[in-house]
Amino acid sequence: MTAADLQEYVGVIDRMKSSLNSADFDQVFSLLTSDLPKSKQFLLKMELKRMAQPCSYFIDLRGHVDGDVKPYDYMGKTHYMDDNAIKVFEAGLKQYGSYTLGLYEEVLNTENNFRVMHRKQTEDRVRNALQNDGTFTNQQAEAEPELPPQYARVIHFGQYTSRRDERMHFSIDVEVELDGKRFQASTSDLSVSGCKLKLQQAAKTDAGKLVKLHFTGLEQEFMLGLEQGVAYKIVEVSQQGANQYLRLQRQQNENEQQFAEFLQKFINGNKRRYKVNLDNVSQSLLSKGYEQFYVPRINALPVFIAVRNGQPIPICALTTDYNKAIWQYFLDEQHQAVFISICHARRLKHLLQQNSVEKSTILYSFTHAVKGKLFFYSATHEELDASEQLKALFLGFGASKPSWRVFQLNLQRSSAAQAETPLTVPVQGNIKPPPPLSSLVKQFIQDVRYIVSFTDITGNESTFWYQSYPVDQQQLKLLAQFGHKKLTNTPPCEAVAVQYVNLRSESRYLYKTAVTVKTSADSTELSGHSRDFSSKGLQLETTLPVRFSKGDILLLNLPEMQKISSKYQLSALPYEVMAVSKSRTIMNLRAVEGDQPHVGRLFFQQLIQNNRAKLTQAEESPKYPGLSTALRNLYMNAQSHFALYVHRKGIRYEINTLAKGSAGNSLHQLLAIQSKDEQQLDLSLILQNNAISLHFAQQLKQMKRFDSPKAFELYVVISRNAETEQPELHCHYDYEFMSEQAKQQYVLSALQTNVLFCYKLLLSRTGRPDTDFIAPELSYISAYAIHKAKQLEEELWSVAGVIDAIDISAEIPWRFGAQAELSQQHYARQQALLAQLKQPVS
Template structure:
């Protein structure tokens, strides 16, 4: 859509639409814009070039517009549009000359589009609020008074509650002896185990955590001869007040004279645990944590790089890779395929991060590369490093963003230690299999020096890059950028890529194999040469020397000349395969055998090839160099990270967001949402769901996504009014798709930086597959043995997960993107630190 600040030039834009691909474009554009400032000319030309880009998207307005949607065929593709959209589409074809991105956006922004209607309503609401008072907004009512609260359960990553003994729900009368007093206090147990108990007091008593009490099991002594006239010593470990009831958690103290009582309790619990319910809360919670972790980790775009400290120097030794963060790993591989993280994560940079006092030790990392004589040189700078010189900042951002290798990363630093690499058992000891073992000595030696994890998340976007390109570049000063270049090291320490271990959702194994392939399509008989990267009986991954123009859904004919030499039984010519995916470089394609009425000859050939040569073939899934290392790194990462993740559950035909994941400490978004959340086990997410409008937005995206699709990005902006002595802060949120243009978003951001406190989060929506039941099998089996209905309920909860949203805090990147002045940013950052410090103070 046309930007708000370009509306006055709408006549120029409409005039130029028909000349977008014409040879007269530059001449006519110069004549029409000769009286405009260079900056406006630049913005207009960039907007027009963007609108002129060819578009291959399918238009599907089913469920998106207030109208009757029907199929519409154009250039061999079937779109689904209503009458209004068809009129806009056909009129646009005459203006643009073809199906372009500008035309696509016009069709998706008709007046009867539900998203457009909602955006206009939101804009009116925000405009009214801003006009009322832009400097200070009225506080929201307390959470208990809010009828639109929507609470989500919190799942704690890496938090496995291990118990040594089974706890049985069992109520029996007891008496407490406090401080060797002759007076006893009546109470009753609510659960009982060999090592402890939870008791309910029958009268209010002031207890002290850490004190020792004597427990007399009067109820048991009526049925059994215990011989415990002096009682049993217990330590008070927790006191919980619920309504009018007081509960104490007790831990039995070790005493050799009570061995007989220990044996009695063990036998008593074993004999009665089928009669009385076993407490499964801890095992159930651990099972859910592990299940949700296995949904999140394979979908993350964040690359964790593990830093060991050797001879007082940080050394990156490995990184945990997924299908979605491999692009970050590959970006930092030089011409010799060696990772350059030791240059990126150098001592000075890490020390500066460690000195931060904020909730999250993080920064923004800007990077680009330069190739000279076959060698690849890296240039990088953090936000703090560039802040030291305004001229260098503008030079680095302006020049770097013009390079194809330009990247913007969110970089955060986590503390860790080798002790966190092992998952504690989540099942009571007496039920564990005897074959369970810990980490091998090889793994322990490998990870023993790991002290930090550096998280790198690619937050580059085409819109971001456009804004950075507006920074002025003085070509005469480019030599000053040499100080940000990383020198080639004579000896580079090895850094391993370790793949995340999770459930394999492929229908069959793939095997690495390189063989010549010639490709042609039905329309163009010209052949293209390439080679296979891997294969299965049902498909191929092919790589070509030259970029291809094929799209998903195209039908290709493959010839396998080298394979034909070893097979006389099958005719390996003109084999039909369908394009399933094409890489960004347009040189790698995933193909699937196109089945017809007759068996596919290629599938039959490869089935026999695999069957006869399975032992000789190499699986595409690489075998780990250190078996078990991926699990150890997984545990280190999940025990340290502080990301915010939302889970989308499918319940019938509806999708709901009612579960949140939290790391060891959480991040600023957890803090903001907790302002009006009274229950510490839940968070009120009504702010970011916007009366379920956002849920519908995510739902529509999720319905159109496949499991292997790249995440759908969006940005969430939250403005917080300043705190006063009495008022609670007021929060307002907007999503990037609610802005009419990038220029409107810029105005909103600059205004918020001046008057309020601004937070911004990049949200990555991914579609999930089935749960990793192998990973939670021990917990599921244990729960099933005592409460089958409970196990089915937990399993159904995990099976209902349809998507996961990873939220990355990019608040520090946004002001620079939109060119905010240094003094404005400094004042805003100080207000932000003050706000977070106040929010994190315990409530009196």
């Protein structure tokens, strides 16, 4: 596709298409471009030569155009195009003379291509929004097509239903004795400890009341001797259609022990005749499965705060491959974490006093190095809001430094009691209950009361805007109040890595041997040594920092290994850089395979095979076994993040599942505006204009499992319908704006009269599910319904990506330079709307 800076010369390009390979090309080109500058002539000629290059790409428009796609053979290759694309292709062959790159791009940009249609729609929507100065009229709402709701299935993190015994789908007649009256009912499921009743006629009763059941149906077949009935307590009263249901819990006493034994034998003897109720186990399996996709990819760094002698003490953080950079950022020159200075008592107290469900703020931070020591400066949104002068000084000066970071901080209450892994399946046979926490872990976390989550929301574009704040160099000394003093005795704060399935294709082995490295373009050699290796790669540590980056190809020599091998030539071995440490001295390398087998891979394969018993595997043993699982449970029971899951169905991608924490966040509330039901969340707003297939799916196709998340920003504007007074939602993504200035104009206009929410969406690619983590649930379900177990397992295997949504609404006004009064007024409207959404529907 022609670059944007050449779009004004598209007429010249069209005229020259038929002359691309002709002898008079230069003469015609000179005539048509004689009035253009030499630089533009050069760019146009390069563009025309690019378009004239022969193309061998297959064209496959299935699922990409609004039309019927059919096979089309050309030069021995089968393309898939609709009638419109075929016309463009055949006309282009006459114009270009052959199948070229320019023709390929034209076929992919026909008017009925969903991507082209989406781009034009979004440009029109943004243009209309800007022309309306951030306000939305009834006429505009009528012009926008009403989207059908796309209700998502909601997975609740950290909420498992514990079952001591099995429930069986079993219908039998019973008599219910309630308040001296008897009425007929029937069971819909039955267990030793309780049952669920189906009532034909509604009864006036509430949870907590005691009733007596007379099992008239069972007594016709068995001598139970229960003339006085069995005592139960009503746990829940629900209505489903025309029927009322009562969930009951059997009351324990000595007289019913014989009945309990009878029920246990009866259920065990009839498992194969009647279905065992698997609903709760299935729900627990899905919750754990989706959690295990999310937890290793959390972008927030959870820091666990213990309260000792009345003071908050950060004791550890739960780290992943995605949040390690945050942990490393808050390490000083002695590699000690400084969270005790960042999460001081005054800040935590201010967060706890917030009226909102989410206790959150924005933290701005930078560092300053003096005489080999690293000093941290940080300020929250509220601390800077007290003074416009200090706000501009801190933001403007801080954003000019390479260490500038913007974090979203979330504070959640926690308790050590939530660290135990709950029982999700009845204990029987080979299924054992999860092991309890060790006394060592219990002692370590016994004082944990809070979790502070740090999410890095810094961006290159946002830093540019913060740098525009004026800085008075004479006032820089005022920033000293935001500096954190060095502590003489800093309590230790440890990094605890998330334990999850090992997705490495093979084991790594610890081994140190000399390595020299250079690139094909540079003859300078660097010395280093291996830290560990596998047949497909190795970890290399160099004596000096390197300038290599991910994707670079290096040539390795193994001089010491060469002495023990005459079969393999261990020099100039090509390896690709996969990751570089923050110190720039440690690299993860992967063997680059070519037409011939990689010599290094063959050598290491033989080395491992012949010396497996002598080699030491590179596996990290945790300091406190079980601590990672305990912290994971604490975090999942407390966090309120919003997660979307991308499923791959054949060649298509779809989003129909989302997850929420214990309380949810503002985006959960906004998606429930239309349904007025927290369990009916409508995704049509954020998936409009094929966002899933045109942006999220395209990114996922290009991503690998270890790649950093791809970031999007979502802007949701809530206005009031002038006639109905009902809130109306309008959504835009950052990629819909033509420039940062257009985005700024849109945001400032929306802040004037409407309510604006902003979210950073972080898209990560997932790996395979950790089946060991869900093995108890999967095994239990398979014993009774193998088809259901396979269906649930297939669902988890189809997960291709996860989107973590972070609320950055508080940061956006300051980023784009909104006045203090405007920001405060907008914040008040925002909180009023959220408070209104919390109120129950009358």
